[in-house]
């Protein structure tokens with residue numbers, strides 16, 4: 080993939096902000112450096128980067144996509160109350176991949192499990 084300066088900056092922003100931001104949030108962050116960039120350009124670059132496997136796209140409980148600059152295998156936890164997406168370790172990935180590869184005959188490259196529930200910030204709010 081050819082790298083434009085915009086795309087590089089989008090990637091850097093994602094890697095520095097491990098909050099699984101939405102495209103709008105990425106746009107807000109990028110505008111601090113590139114005030115003239117459009118939301119459409121941010122969307123287009125985010126989609127290109129995720130299609131190429133350079134970043135990951137995760138659908139939140141609200142149906143809105145969020146983006147993740149951490150492409151090393153890891154699981155996610157989505158809080159059903161606040162919608163925040165948290166990173167979890169990649170614990171159990173190797174076992175699961177082996178197990179499912181053996182039962183399905185598929186070649187399994189990545190393991191990305193999304194768990195849902197209530198995060199500790201929302202638990203303490205109650």
Ligand SMILES: [Zn+2]
Nearest residue numbers: 158161198201
């Ligand atoms: Zn929460």
Ligand SMILES: [Zn+2]
Nearest residue numbers: 147149165166
């Ligand atoms: Zn993540």
